[in-house]
Amino acid sequence: MKFLNFFIILILTLNLNISKAKADVYSIENKITKNIRCLICQGQSIYDSDSEFAISLKLVVQNKIKQGFTEKQIYDFLSNKYGEWILYDPSFNKNTYFLWLLPLLIFLIGGAIIINKLKIKK
Amino acid sequence: MNIKILPTILILFFCLIFLIFYKGLKNSNIYTPQSYLEIDVPVFVLKSFKKEDEINSKDIFKHDQFYLLNIWASWCVPCRAEHEFLMMLNNNKKIKIIGLNYKDKFDNAKNFIEEMGNPYFINLIDKNGTAAIDWGAYGVPESFLIYQNKVIKKYLGPLNDKSYFEIEEIIK
Numbered sequence: 001m002k003f004l005n006f007f008i009i010l011i012l013t014l015n016l017n018i019s020k021a022k023a024d025v026y027s028i029e030n031k032i033t034k035n036i037r038c039l040i041c042q043g044q045s046i047y048d049s050d051s052e053f054a055i056s057l058k059l060v061v062q063n064k065i066k067q068g069f070t071e072k073q074i075y076d077f078l079s080n081k082y083g084e085w086i087l088y089d090p091s092f093n094k095n096t097y098f099l100w101l102l103p104l105l106i107f108l109i110g111g112a113i114i115i116n117k118l119k120i121k122k
Numbered sequence: 123m124n125i126k127i128l129p130t131i132l133i134l135f136f137c138l139i140f141l142i143f144y145k146g147l148k149n150s151n152i153y154t155p156q157s158y159l160e161i162d163v164p165v166f167v168l169k170s171f172k173k174e175d176e177i178n179s180k181d182i183f184k185h186d187q188f189y190l191l192n193i194w195a196s197w198c199v200p201c202r203a204e205h206e207f208l209m210m211l212n213n214n215k216k217i218k219i220i221g222l223n224y225k226d227k228f229d230n231a232k233n234f235i236e237e238m239g240n241p242y243f244i245n246l247i248d249k250n251g252t253a254a255i256d257w258g259a260y261g262v263p264e265s266f267l268i269y270q271n272k273v274i275k276k277y278l279g280p281l282n283d284k285s286y287f288e289i290e291e292i293i294k
Contacts, residue, residue: 039260042153052225053260056251063252081258085153109131116128 032061032071035088036078045088154278163271164256171223171232171245182244188217188293189268192242193254195226196234198262204280205238211286212241216293221245224254224262267292 033047046054221242267275
């Protein structure tokens with residue numbers, strides 16, 4: 001039993017280390033660069049890409065963070081220059097209502113179908 | 123009654139999805155950034171070819187003059203093709219061509235200009251490509267026609283006959 005306790009504590013402490021390491025890896029810079037689309041190699045984020053454009057853009061993001069820009073300000077800056085499409089995560093506006101609300105709509109329709117079926121069975 | 127409504131909704135729904143895919147799959151997937159025109163010229167401080175000290179964008183762009191900012195590099199093949207049009211444009215006194223040398227080796231860039239001629243009024247150096255991003259560019263070559271401190275026209279890719287005459291027409 002003592003051995004088991006020791007083991008559990010050991011595993012827990014190791015786990016804590018992992019979560020801390022992860023927090024470092026997922027720094028704000030990585031989070032932002034993963035959300036920016038590389039326009040040269042479309043389908044990749046600039047985090048994944050090593051094209052000239054992506055390298056420069058990573059540098060720009062680094063500089064902006066150093067200058068104290070927030071995540072949102074950086075996104076605004078880039079979508080001003082290149083259009084909304086450069087962001088992987090589309091913002092919620094009148095062009096994207098359909099995109100964001102469609103899953104909800106499908107969920108509701110599915111729910112309606114199930115309720116209907118249950119009623120019929122009764 | 124309920125049972126009849128449901129299949130019609132489903133059929134309509136699938137028709138809608140079919141239509142979306144039918145239209146969507148035919149569209150090209152290659153995206154070119156929206157060109158926001160009438161935007162202000164970005165403010166920058168860059169080194170130029172001639173002088174060691176840095177040049178501020180405010181000192182370059184005068185109000186009543188046309189400028190063409192051309193992003194180029196000696197390693198870029200289409201830049202070679204477009205160079206003759208820049209040389210032709212340079213004959214027109216109404217426009218000044220400003221070069222932005224993108225991620226290039228200084229010696230190579232110098233050789234390029236010596237070999238092909240120098241149409242540039244000022245040549246700015248963008249060593250790490252960050253200045254080009256301020257302009258909203260994502261490749262070389264790209265050109266921006268500027269008047270009254272605003273970008274009035276943007277050309278992706280090399281200039282050609284058509285864009286050359288268009289520029290001549292605009293600055294007339």
